[in-house]
Amino acid sequence: MPTIVAFETISELFENLVAKYEKSDKTAFAFKPSADEPYKTITWSEVRDDVTAVASYLLQQDVRKGDRVAILSENRYEWAVVDLAIQSVGAINVSVYTTLPAAQCEYILKNSESKIFFVSTGIQLKKAIEVFDNCEDLKQVIAFDEPKVQDYIEKEYVKLFDTICTAGIKAEPQQSEKLKSRKKNIKPEDVATLIYTSGTTGKPKGAMLTQRNIVSNVKAAHDAISIGESDRCLSFLPLCHSFERTGGYYAMIAGGAEIYYAESVDTVARNMLEAHPTIVVSVPRLFEKIYNLVKKNVEEGSAIQQSIFNWALNVGEKYWHGKRGLVSIQKAIADKLVFSKLHDRTGGNIHFFVSGGAALPAEIGTFFMSAGLNIIEGYGLTETSPVMCCNRYGEEKMGTVGKVINGVTVGIQRLDDNKIIAQISGEDYPTELTSEPGEILNRGPNTMKGYWKNDEATQEMIDEDGWLHTGDVGRFVDGRLEITDRIKHMIVNAGGKNIYPGPIEDMFKTSKWIDQLVVVGEKQPYMAALIVPDFEALENYAKQNSISYENMDDLLGKEAIVNLFSKETRSFSKELASHEKIRDFRLLPNEFTVETGELTPTLKVKRRVIEDKYGHLIEDIFKDA
Structure with a gap:
């Protein structure tokens, strides 16, 4: 399904969405002001005003094209506003995980030479103040929330988000022409973001993802998966990770979908009941927890209840695999007796889940598919922006991560002699191709520009022929990619x-x-x-x-x-x-x-x-x- 507007850069995506929706009450984002309050919706015209204010402030602070601006925040509306403002002025978004200790935040700020640092809560502000004096390029810290400890805001370099928005509104007339010029001069080859690999060993490396990297991946995702104006996504995976950034943010707004922010990872179950999402992007951990909870409840039930559940699961699996006739009638009964409860617990409107970030156990995927809750599993890395492969809706095959996406080529390199023994480009679907296992390689417009200030690591990751070496082991099975494990594991x-x-x-x-x-x-x-x-x-x-x-x-x-x-x-x-x-x-x-x-x-x-x-x-x- 094509994107709702045409675009070649993230800034152009934003501008064209505003042009399409600014005269309507179309919801762009929604958040909960507090746990006891309902979701508050934000229209695209409101987003335009907020982004313009922040972008004008950044220009007033002499943020130039290519400068790095860091964000240390949970998923929330302000995150999107700041990101879109950064993109609008041609700067580079440096994303930092909220779970990182101050010392690791300092490393990323110093390595990226970030100029301005946006933080969310008082906890995150404390980290920023702790490391500020050690980061010579850092000029300012901007806090989304007003800190409870007033000593923090006595620091001259600490500003409140509401304050800089007000200053940005006042600066708009003087910065208007410069902002237009900046937007016009953003090129597809420009770096849009530095995403630092969380890494299981060693210091994190900043993957440089360009506008083209991300945009090509968003468009390829739309070629594979239907995302439209009637969709609503519940966002809770970290936006500083490329999976949520591309899949749960840019791809969603590119289809005209609404994004509702969960209060936290711990409140997802409750927020699904409140937001009624049609799409939820998650890692397998969520599905594992739901599966084990359902399985435990069934095993604690009576023998009759267990029998009914197992019958319903068997019927659901047959229906998923295409059997109809009597199975259709049985499926309707199974839905009413068993699966409707699970659908209600996920908000009642789920069109499909998206799973990525790690392998989804086939048994768990089969359970959800049999229950009528489709899971589309994909695969990729931060360094591939991130999607390389994904299953298509209605063509899901558990145990695989699906077909290669359009524009991308995936190869399998034998481990013992480094020979490429198989490769598939996204436009080709050789369903008969089955290969032996080897290292998974990627080549295409989704391949990162390289690691920030680390040519050695870049050359280790991307070879002279342009193949990016994932470090994962897998094989093609009937034209679909099956992941075995990490080489280093x-x-x-x-x-x-x-x-x-x-x-x-x-x-x-x-x-x-x-x-x-x-x-x-x-x-x-x-x-x-x-x-x-x-x-x-x-x-x-x-x-x-x-x-x-x-x-x-x-x-x-x-x-x-x-x-x-x-x-x-x-x-x-x-x-x-x-x-x-x-x-x-x-x-x-x-x-x-x-x-x-x-x-x-x-x-x-x-x-x-x-x-x-x-x-x-x-x-x-x-x-x-």
Whole structure:
């Protein structure tokens, strides 16, 4: 489906959307002023006024074309306003994750040589003040929220967002011609943003994404997926990540869709009921949690309820695979008896979910598709702007990330001799092509310009022929891309066998007892796992079986609990090859989180951090091996 307006740059997208909708009451964005209040909608004419005010202020502060302006904020309306203002003046948006500590924020600000720093809450402002004196290029900090501690705003370099908007409105007459000139001179090859890789190791690198990188990806996404004026997207993944930036922001407004901001990641379930979205862009973690919750509720129900649910799931899967006739009648009954409740919990209007950022376990994807909640899974990297492949609506095949998008070529390079053994361009669909596994490569207009001030890392990532090396292993299956794992995540056991932990971990995540799991066993004779249990399920089990305990550590040490997980790991391991089976484990009393350092801001596992943190447990597992 084509975009709602024509454009070659993000600024042009914004200008053309304003021209189309400024005389209407069309909603552009919506947010909740507080938890107890309903969503407040913002029209495109209001967006135009706010963006113009901020852009005028940036010009007044001598922000020049190519200057870097940083944002440290949760998803909110002000984020979009500032971003569109940055794009309008030809500057570069430097996005910073709110979960980063002050020291890492300082590194990004210094590396990018950012000139102005927008921050959201008092917590984020505190970080900015802590590092300001160490960032010689930084001239000003602008806070979205008025800080509760007044000492903060006594700093001369700290301004409030409302104050600079007022100043920008006053400056508009003097800056009007300059703003027009800036917009006119923005070129597709100009860098639009620096997105710093969250990275599981080493210092973050700033991927330079140009206007062409992002625009080509937005248009290719519209070629593959239908996004229109009747759609509403609930936004909660970090906007400083390219998945949400392109998929949940630019691609949405390019179709005329409305963007409703969730209050936080923790309130998504409630906000879906309030916003009634038609599209939700998420990482697999959300779907895993919903799946495990439903599975747990079913298993706690009566035998009749379980039978009805399993029947409904079977009918739903048949319907998804194209069977009609009697199945259509059965599907209507299944929807009314079973699936309607799940649809209601997601707001009742879901057209489809989009999943990315990590592999979606096929069993979980199949469950949602059978329930009539389509999940379109895609694949890509920050460095590919980000989409390389995606399933199309109505053509979803779980276990794959779909077909290559238009304009992009994906290749498979054999690991042992670096020979490219297969490649598909987006305009071609050789459904008969199945290849052996190898490293996934990307070439096309979505390939980043390079890493900011890091030619060495750029040359490691992009070879002389223009192929970007993803570091992921995969293969084509009937013309669709199937991801195996990350090359650097590969475990080599004591016998020299190569083991990819990702698929094993995805399989175990479907257990109602397991919330998170990391496979370990480098240079060891067998595989083992560090397991974070589903604590709620475990506590219910303890209650039902009269197991008394003082705290979670005490509960996890109980023989009955250890036996429960022993049985579960043996059951799942039956599906694995001998060298992949999980033969031992340790239970952890705390979940992996971004705040405690085990997860990246996009919820990917930091294996080295976990292996270091729980090295004593890993050593204990293999001490007699």
